[in-house]
Amino acid sequence: MLYEYKVIPAPRKGRKARGVKGAEARFSLAVQQVMNDLGGDGWEFLRSETLPSEERQGLxxxxxxxxSVLVFRRPRAGDLSEFQPELLEDLTGDEAEAPGAGNGAAIGTVPEKEWSDEAEADRTRA
Structure with missing residues (x-):
């Protein structure tokens, strides 16, 4: 199965909320909200990483x-690598004939009722 990945910066600050006290709890809430927001869009959390980045300092x-970054993934849209079609039996001869095909009716059509009175048939067709 093929995946697409999303890498976002990890939150640096906690979020205030009713009943959440302390720096650790606020930071945990911030990470939790990011993970739940992306999880609602189909992203699966993989891991967090701390990676080096070279930046300019001065001239x-x-x-x-x-x-620190958070890594998410989800199955790529339109990925058919896991698709396994079911093979149908090879019907030959009399078995291959569809029901109703012997009397000239098309597949999926309902045979027309035989009416004794043509006037009644015309009223029901309309």
Whole structure:
């Protein structure tokens, strides 16, 4: 199965909410809300990573800063790699004839009722 991935920066600050006290609880709430929002869109959380990033410092120098990111994935839309069609039996001869095909009716049509009175037949067709 093929996946598409989404990498977002991890929250840096906690979120305030009623009944949530302390820095750890607020930070946990911020991460939880990000994960639930993306989970509602079909994204599955894989892991968090801390990766180095080179950034400019001043005019001529660079410094390495470590960034925390959250990695999500979901199955790619239109991926048919897992699709396994079911093979039908090879019907030959008399078995291959569809029901109703012997009397000239098309498949999926209802045979017309035989009416004794033509006037009654015309009224029901209209």
């Amino acid at each position: 001529t120098s660079t410094q390495t800063v470590f960034r």
